[in-house]
Structure formats: C-alpha cells, structure tokens
Amino acid sequence: MASLRVALLGCGVVGTEVARLLDEHADDLAARVGARLELAGVAVRRLGRDRTPSGVDPALFTTDAKALVSRYDVDLVVEVIGGIEPARGLILSAMERGASVVTANKALLAEDGVTLHTAAEKHGVDLYYEAAVAGAIPLLRPLRESLAGDRVRRVLGIVNGTTNYILDQMDSVGSSFAEALEEAQALGYAEADPTADIEGYDAAAKAAILAGIAFHSPVGSGDVHREGITDVTAADVASAKAMNAVVKLLAICELSADGGSVGVRVHPAMLPRTHPLASVRGAYNAVFVEAEAAGQLMFYGPGAGGAPTASAVLGDLVTAARNRLGESVGPRGSWYADRPVRPxxxxxxxxxxxxxxxxxxxxxxxxxxxxxxxxxxxxxxxxxxxxxxxxxxxxxxxxxxxxxxxxxxxxxxxxxxxxxxxxxxxxxxx
CATH class of the missing domain: 3.30.70.260 (ACT domain)
Incomplete structure (x- = not known):
C-alpha cells in the first residue's frame, strides 16, 4: 500500500491526541484513505518533555518547524500550535511547497482566512479546518457543502464551552460569576488566563468563520461586535428566570432581509427556555442554522477538548489524503457575494x-x-x-x-x- 507523509505542528493537548489516534487507528485510516498515513515529524517548542502519551517515536520530534514543512517528502501538514505567527508563515510555506494543510487555528482563520484560501488555490492544495469551530461537531462542512444549494439566513450558536459552563452554573445552582469561573478552571474548562473566553474573543473568531462560510463573504474577527460575560450578574440570571428564559453567550450571524449585508455579533442574551439552545448544558456547544429550503437545523456536541478536536482534525486529514491520492482538491473559499458587514x-x-x-x-x-x-x-x-x-x-x-x-x-x-x-x-x- 502507498503511504502519505504527515507533518504535525504542535504536540500539546490536541496534537498529542492527533498523534495517538494516528497510531492507534493506523490500519483503519489506511483502509479508509487507500494509503498509510505516516508521521514524518512533529514540531515542538522544546525537546526533552515526556510525550509518551502521544505514542510518537522520540526521534521524530524537532524544534525546526520551518525545515519540517519545507521537506519535499511531506504530503500533508497538520497545524495545531495556534496563534497568528509562526503558524501563518508555516502554513503558507507548506502550501508553497505543495502540501495540503489541516488546521484548528480559529484566530488565524478569522484574521487572515482569505489569504490562506488564496494561497491554497494558487498552489493547488487543500485547506481544511473543521476543528476550528465547535470541536468535534460536524458543522463547517455541512455549511460549506451540504447547504451549498440553499440560502442560509441565520446562524445562532453557543460556540464557547467555558462561558456556557459558567452561565449554566449561575442558572442551575446559583453560583456567582467568580465561583463558576473558579470551578471551570478547576475542571480544566477554563485557562488560567480566561480572557479569550469570558471576554468573547474566542467566540468572535468562530463567528467570523461561520459568517464567512454561511454568507459567502469575507468576514474578519474585527468585523464582529463582541461583548463578554463578565458583567452578567445574579440579578440578570434571576430576571431571565422570571421570564422563563436563560442567559447564554451567543454567536449570531444574520443575513439582512434584502440579502445585501450581514450582521455578525457575539454577546450575552436572554433566550427562551423553549428554544433548543436553551437546554445546552455544561461545556457543550450547539449551533442552530436557519436556511430557506432546509429550514431549521441544529448541531450539538462537545466543542473542545483534546480527543473531540482531534476527531475533527483526523476527519479533515482523511479527506485531504483522499484528495491527494485522487489528484484533486476540495471546495475552495467562496467569497463571491462580498456582502458588507453592517454596523x-x-x-x-x-x-x-x-x-x-x-x-x-x-x-x-x-x-x-x-x-x-x-x-x-x-x-x-x-x-x-x-x-x-x-x-x-x-x-x-x-x-x-x-x-x-x-x-x-x-x-x-x-x-x-x-x-x-x-x-x-x-x-x-x-
């Protein structure tokens, strides 16, 4: 059987799970792809750490990510280091050299997704990023492919598990914001510095990606109106209860009535308990899509975590590998509508x-x-x-x-x- 060589950039929580699943499911993946997926190397910041859980041969670790993505025996690159740089430069270098890319980097895609898509098209390679929004939930591909013949009117979603956990605790057990945040950190749902989550930056990046795909228009994180949950009080939660509602941090992407513009916003809102999203508990994510022909669709599942995110990464990797073998590429970025984002x-x-x-x-x-x-x-x-x-x-x-x-x-x-x-x-x- 033929083999395809995979370069993995990053071996943190997600990268470790990607490497582990590549090893444990090697035979099944080979049968699905039609070729074995072999790790060519794993780029990390520092050598010497115990990375036994990844199952990777220690000889494959390197601190020279640029040299790894520039190798001509690398067919596919998986980027899970996050951030803007060096991730952007590494992805562009990999594409220029002819490798297809799978990434989970929501911040980079929200800031410079058009550039990445343009580079992928120029060099005839794939760019997939299902894991960038809502973890394991199959969402971006249905929006981009399954609903390609429909017109999406609205996307309404809970796309950050940390904030959903905090607000759920405030609603269900009466915790204060500070108490719920502390518990989220203890359980590993929130980082030591939770700013990106509780101030809405993480959700805003995901909203930009969703809006771009749903409405075929370039939308960046700077176009998204953003408010976090730090000002949500126990009184707000109590008022919502009095209305038979619940407070959620929502990412909302809307097409105007005339189809001429889009609105993209992230903020806390009161949602009737009768709405399907109101029942999303804990650190789970869910996205509610409204399309003209398909009607109302809901996607639900774990939105973060090493294994769930790695599942989405591997799904993209299998698709990119199949395309590689078939000498084809998947769908391109679609910006033909070029609708402005309204204030x-x-x-x-x-x-x-x-x-x-x-x-x-x-x-x-x-x-x-x-x-x-x-x-x-x-x-x-x-x-x-x-x-x-x-x-x-x-x-x-x-x-x-x-x-x-x-x-x-x-x-x-x-x-x-x-x-x-x-x-x-x-x-x-x-």
Missing amino acids: MGQTVTRYHISLDVDDRPGVLAAVAHVFSEHDVSIETVRQRAERAGDAELVIVTHQATDDALAATVAGLTRLDTVRDVLSVMRVEGE
Missing part, C-alpha cells in the same frame, strides 16, 4: 432593561416618554419595591435597533428619577 447600531432585536428608580408617582410615565421619544416600544413592565422610596423597574421592549436602544438608555440616565441603569441585555430567539 451593530443597525441590528434589530428585543431588549431587557433593569433600572433603579425612585418609587413615587410619575416615574413610570417619565421613563415611558423616553422610550417613546426614540421609537422604542415597550412590551412589558415589572416593578419591584426594594426599600422605602426605591424600586427596580424591569422593562422588556419590542424589536428596536441597537442605536435606538442606546439613545434611549442615554436619555434614561439623564432623568432625575432614574438612579442607575442596572443592566441592559438583548433578548433573542423569538
């Missing part, structure tokens, strides 16, 4: 606003007048007395633009009777 201010949704106000006659009328001034229609109002002369006013609006809501909030802060705007959260899923 967040034009986004239309519902809102939940919590106000600390004076508890006296005329307050509600004054507040309602501010909403009316900015054409924001009120759906429901709930008032709860806190202390003598002090009350909390909770307002849920009908649909309005983000600009109109921001102007309304600014107007509310100027009212003498409004002591504080406690929280503003979007309401999605209806």
Whole structure:
C-alpha cells in the first residue's frame, strides 16, 4: 500500500491526541484513505518533555518547524500550535511547497482566512479546518457543502464551552460569576488566563468563520461586535428566570432581509427556555442554522477538548489524503457575494432593561416618554419595591435597533428619577 507523509505542528493537548489516534487507528485510516498515513515529524517548542502519551517515536520530534514543512517528502501538514505567527508563515510555506494543510487555528482563520484560501488555490492544495469551530461537531462542512444549494439566513450558536459552563452554573445552582469561573478552571474548562473566553474573543473568531462560510463573504474577527460575560450578574440570571428564559453567550450571524449585508455579533442574551439552545448544558456547544429550503437545523456536541478536536482534525486529514491520492482538491473559499458587514447600531432585536428608580408617582410615565421619544416600544413592565422610596423597574421592549436602544438608555440616565441603569441585555430567539 502507498503511504502519505504527515507533518504535525504542535504536540500539546490536541496534537498529542492527533498523534495517538494516528497510531492507534493506523490500519483503519489506511483502509479508509487507500494509503498509510505516516508521521514524518512533529514540531515542538522544546525537546526533552515526556510525550509518551502521544505514542510518537522520540526521534521524530524537532524544534525546526520551518525545515519540517519545507521537506519535499511531506504530503500533508497538520497545524495545531495556534496563534497568528509562526503558524501563518508555516502554513503558507507548506502550501508553497505543495502540501495540503489541516488546521484548528480559529484566530488565524478569522484574521487572515482569505489569504490562506488564496494561497491554497494558487498552489493547488487543500485547506481544511473543521476543528476550528465547535470541536468535534460536524458543522463547517455541512455549511460549506451540504447547504451549498440553499440560502442560509441565520446562524445562532453557543460556540464557547467555558462561558456556557459558567452561565449554566449561575442558572442551575446559583453560583456567582467568580465561583463558576473558579470551578471551570478547576475542571480544566477554563485557562488560567480566561480572557479569550469570558471576554468573547474566542467566540468572535468562530463567528467570523461561520459568517464567512454561511454568507459567502469575507468576514474578519474585527468585523464582529463582541461583548463578554463578565458583567452578567445574579440579578440578570434571576430576571431571565422570571421570564422563563436563560442567559447564554451567543454567536449570531444574520443575513439582512434584502440579502445585501450581514450582521455578525457575539454577546450575552436572554433566550427562551423553549428554544433548543436553551437546554445546552455544561461545556457543550450547539449551533442552530436557519436556511430557506432546509429550514431549521441544529448541531450539538462537545466543542473542545483534546480527543473531540482531534476527531475533527483526523476527519479533515482523511479527506485531504483522499484528495491527494485522487489528484484533486476540495471546495475552495467562496467569497463571491462580498456582502458588507453592517454596523451593530443597525441590528434589530428585543431588549431587557433593569433600572433603579425612585418609587413615587410619575416615574413610570417619565421613563415611558423616553422610550417613546426614540421609537422604542415597550412590551412589558415589572416593578419591584426594594426599600422605602426605591424600586427596580424591569422593562422588556419590542424589536428596536441597537442605536435606538442606546439613545434611549442615554436619555434614561439623564432623568432625575432614574438612579442607575442596572443592566441592559438583548433578548433573542423569538
């Protein structure tokens, strides 16, 4: 049987699992591909660490990643080191030399995906990255291939397991944000520095990739409106419960009604418990896709972790290897629509606003007048007395633009009777 040589860049949590599965499933993979997949080398930052779990021959480890991807006996390159550089340079070098690439690098794809796709097309090689979004969940290929004959209208998803775990703990057991984050770190769901997760950067990169594929337009991470979950309070979670809703960090990609632009945003939102995404618990991911002909589709599963992510990497590797043997390439990047990303201010949704106000006659009328001034229609109002002369006013609006809501909030802060705007959260899923 013929063999194909694979260079593995990175041997951390994911890389170790990729190497292990390549070894343990070697015969099955060979039968599926039609050729054996053999490791040509594994690039790491430092030699000398115990990498026994990977099952890799120690002689294959190298710190010279550039030399590894430049070898002419390497057919396929798997990049799981992450970050922008040196990953970008290594991938481009591999493509220039004629190797197809499988990557899990969401940050790089969100920042410079068009460049990578252009290089792959120029050099006649494949670029696959199923593992970059939602771990083991088959998502990007269905969007790119299975729905190629349809028009996707909306992608709504939970694409970060860390934040979903934290918000689920706040909802289900009443943990504070700090307590839930600490537990997530103890369980390995959150990094020692959780900034990329809790501030929404990770989800924003994934949203950019999803939007680009779904709407055939170049979308970068800088185009994504991003808000994290650090300001979500126990009171927000309690208010959501009172509405029979749950708070989730959502990645939302939408095609405008006329199909002329796209909206891409990541932020916490209240979601009705009747919505399929509301039942996604713990560190799991799920993505809800709405297409014109196919209707509503949901993809669910583990969105992170070494083995789940390695599963997606190996799926791409098998496809790229088959293409290599057949002297063909898979689907190219599709940017033909080139739709602009519309400003967040034009986004239309519902809102939940919590106000600390004076508890006296005329307050509600004054507040309602501010909403009316900015054409924001009120759906429901709930008032709860806190202390003598002090009350909390909770307002849920009908649909309005983000600009109109921001102007309304600014107007509310100027009212003498409004002591504080406690929280503003979007309401999605209806």
